[in-house]
Amino acid sequence: MRVLGVVTMVVACVVFAGFLGLAVWQISGAPAPVSLPGLLAVNLEASGVEHPVTAVLLNFRSYDTLLEIGVLVIAGIAGISMARTTSLEDPDLRTSDSLLYALQRWFVPLMLLLAGYLLWAGSDRPGGAFQAGAVLAASGVMMRLGGIPMDFLRPGVLLRLGLALGFTVFLLVAVASALAGEAFLAYPEGFAKPLILVIETVLTFSIAMVLLALFVSAPVNRAQEPEEGERG
Amino acid sequence: MSSQLLYAFAGVALCGIGLFGYIRLDHLLRKLLAFNLMGSGVFLVMVGLAQRGGEPDPVPQALVLTGIVVAIAATALAVVLIRRYYHLSGRTTLAESGPEPKNTPKPEAHPEGAEV
């Protein structure tokens, strides 16, 4: 019986992959009628950054990015909403390994440097806010594992401010652009590059915060509330 | 077929495998990993299919970047939920009821059992 189930599942997945592959094959046969890269190349100067991916992310499709950061913040919020304690610190997760501790002294600064570089590089070659933020968060994770106390990670106003900072700035820019008479999210002439840089910087910080918060959040405890209608 | 299409087909394979894992596995973390596998597959298809002409197309790359962030956010949230769920119920699957798992964590005991 069990075997039969597995077999059917396998068949189903194979069929699915088959259809998918077929579709891919058929599609790859014919050229796409619209070529965005062309359009992109034409409008790249106006976007204010040299690197097309960054241009798409933060100018042409900046609305996507705005919402995407929103998603990230939501995850962060939902994460810390699980917390029932004053500090997100979880001593159980500390490993005081002397070697790790020693290495950190070297690694953490190095990683911070790398993050900075990635951020700066974003404008003209691969890199950008998210990559930088990820590296930053990673260094945070290392510190955490290395047992360096991180008391700033309380579900207090500071943490929440940190979560929201990048998103807020991005949003403010968007609105400012709207107030400046352009459409929502349309950067005024010439301001594109500096604005994008500012946004990227704060985004980096916030992304790192969110990822770190999600890593350390929901420390374990027995707090819970009864289901609706069950007095308790 | 152009070499870029290889990525697309790799993505197709990943999707298939991921789907299988997703419906087959019960352990929530494994399910989650399967989901991420599928996600990578989708991203590969997106990029690979778009740049079949040879020259890379930055738009899908940007989309994939966005997609990755979203996927990470979702995954992280899922992990947080699963972790707390495991701690409160001692379960690592969505099974309504059934035999309690071997090592139900005691409040004081180390919460991150080998289960997770």
Next chain:
Amino acid sequence: MSTGALLPVAALMTSLLASVIIFALPETRSRLRTVINLGAALLKLALVVVMIWGVVQGQAYEVAFTMVPGVEFVLRADALSMLFAGLSALLWLLTTIYAVGYLEDSPNRSRFFGFFSLCVASTMGIALAGNLFTFFLFYEMLTLSTYPLLVHRGTPKALRAGRNYIIYTLAGGAVLLLGIAWLHGLVGDLRFQEGGYFAEMAPALQAPLTIIFVLLIAGLGVKAALVPLHGWLPQAMVAPAPVSALLHAVAVVKAGAFGIIRVVFEVYGLEAAREMGLLAGLAVVAAFTILYGSTRALFQMDLKRRLAFSTISQVSYIVLGLCLAGPVGAAGGLVHLVHQGIMKITLFFCAGNYAETLGVHRIDELDGAGKRMPGTSAAFTLGAFGMIGAPPLAGFITKWTMGSGALAVGMDWVVAVLVASSLLNAAYFLPILHRLWFAGQQAPLPEERRWGRLETSSWLLWPPVLTAVLIILFGLFAGTSYSPLGWVELIVDREVAL
């Protein structure tokens, strides 16, 4: 919107607003509640009288707006609607008075009277509806507003009755809706019009129109309690007496019958319906229902239950009258809408009085009740004789007109049905009268209450007496043009003027 158009809306609103206010009132404000009830009832009656006057002058009150794309919401006062509106307005007033006395210091009164007014509002809407769509709207509203009245007591028995009522009526409603929707898809939005629409109709439509007719009648027949769709009615008598009175005389049962009248007269057209051979089948069903109901009534020992079965048979007179498909027969059927109403409400009022005052529910407990409650019993007697069809009472007028109508169109077997049912009526009413007047009281009355010098509370006594008087008047003055019969003949002239 002209003042003329406003009248139907106002007539509807009086009871709607009344119900809203009553719901809002706290349980304890019974005095104020009574005032509002009676005030609304009187106001409505006045409005209806005004409209009747206008209709006689040939004035048309109408208000319409597009509700759903392609469908209009139409309220309109014409001769036919006034027949029903007048009946319900009059009987609502009496029933309200009765109900106030009946439910004195019992719980949940604000809930009861709220839904009571809502129920009457929907009846008024059914009367004034200007097309099938609007009719259906209020038809369902009636279903829902009567449910809380049925289950008012909250006893398991009441709840069961309520459940069956809902199952029957909602299923019927679904069938009716299907019929209406189909008709609408076929020929568009049809306002009721005298003489109907299908006098000259493409033969291609014959088949679908026949099916639709069956659907419509089936849907309406549930409320009209045509056999075999009558199952809910006998159980429904667990409701408080005023509710049963309303249910059997005006609201639910009559709504079904009135719907059938509308469909036959003003959608299909009497002539067309006959030519399509739709009426013959209906006539058989009606005749069977008449005999079946009367026969079942014979064997009921619970008073209200016997009355319920008698209703099943009596309401089918109306349908049978239509099926005679001649001006005279139709008049007989239509006028029974009113006559059956007042007679049956009288009987239920009396049954309620016996229950409230003497605690009597079963017929064999009624021995000698006539001496204890002469007024009530006199009213009951009149109602019973009316039902049997003794001249010069209202019931006699009905049966006479129908009989002559039947002969006019050469459906002699209908006369046989009428005679048979009259005999059956006599068979199940006369024993009751005998017990009331001539049998001596053996057993002590179950639970007797005293109201000083009157035989019962004056709230309970006067309504049946009044309706009983009406039974005589409608019979005696049937010839005059303002009697129900006169009014019905005016309608029939407009409908069957070919």
Next chain:
Amino acid sequence: MTLWLMAGLLFTPLAWAVLTLLLDFSKGRVVTWLGILVQVLVSLGLWATVASEGGFHYLLGGWQAPLGIELRVDGLAVTFVLLTALVAAACGWHGGLYLDPGKSWHRYFWPLFWFLWAGLNAVWLGGDLFNLYVGLELISLSAVGLVALGGQAEALRAAIRYLLAALLGSLAYLLGVALVYGQTGSLSLAGVATLVSDGAVSSGPVFPLVLMLLGLALKTALFPMHGWLPPAHGIAKSPVSALLSALVVKASFYIAARLWLELGNELGSYVLAQVIGLLGALAVVWGSWQALLQPKLKQVVAYSSVAQIGYLFLLFPLTWGVAGAVSLQAQQGITLQVISHALAKSAMFLAAGNLILSAGSNKVDALAGVSRFLPFSLFSFGLAGLSLMGLPPTGGFAAKWLLLQASLGSGQWWWIVVLLVGGLLSAGYVFRIYRASFVEDSGTDHFYHPPRSLEVIPMILALLALGLGLVSDSVLSVMALPFDEGGAG
């Protein structure tokens, strides 16, 4: 003017999300009610603008599609924006009074609530396939966060199940988008539609469309993929359940419907349409049947959602390969169904919350005597029930009527059976609640009486659902407005 309205519409929810994130519950409540006011006004303004001047495209960042993202502001979109504003306002209002400020984690209700609202607006207006994906994820994650807000094991299980289903769904959708982009090189829905109808792309494989519809159907909890819905909607706090049932599931359906109406006639097929319709029909029957059996009040309401969602999928068969007039009727009917269900179901959940609060138990049987001692919430529940049953004069009835006409007009009479039987079944589970409440067990009032303000809110929603039927013609007329295709990508 329009610019301000749009900016307000897109900006307010996000900004308020951040603001309320920094505040505690009670302060957040005040701020939120302020924001709700703004949001409702803006939505009304936009609706009025479109109603008077017709729809338009809004270029975000000033970039035209396909390079940039265009918002499609047409009659349908603004209608749903307005609907969202009404329902969300009610739920926010109710939630502020219903949730216990003492629990520290309730403060996170507000930011999640606002992010949810932002996501909904993004989806109603979105005209870009990928942007719609992001909007969907915004909605799903905040919804999951809201469900899990209790933090209790059952809630977490429901939340995880919901999250996994939602993720799978949106992934399938994204895969479809990837294929479509590969095929056409464009992400703008309107652009793709024109390309397909012009035959610029060989209409080619149906697979991408099927994939997207499948994913969206999973997120909409179409039978048999509905397993995740009842636990999640049943266990969440009542205001949350109301939001989820009324709006969240509609978002994914809205996208599916838009896809179908734009691409269905070229890429779809009769069989596909009928199969989807069949699943919808099964959902109607199965959901109602389950609702009849549930012992818990909110489970009844949740399963009724499964059933009511089933009706929506009749859109697919009733718009494929039928006369324009019939298709229009079907679309209007479905739109009414969405609106009336949103209003009625939110009313029902909020009322259910009040009843549970009063009876102190979420069992149906615990309602005995409710109709005697606190009829108000029961009334709201009942009125909402009318709309679900599709009885006149509610919006549900108007929707049912239009769908009946469409089924008759398209000759697909079998859907009529579904519509009528579904109505009767829903009557079954609604009357089951009435019946329980009419039972007279004890003459004493042992109920907790919630504050009036809590009870008024569901009543307002229920009355709206009731009145919708009477004005449905004028409501629908806004959707039929001319849409200037200028600037369509």
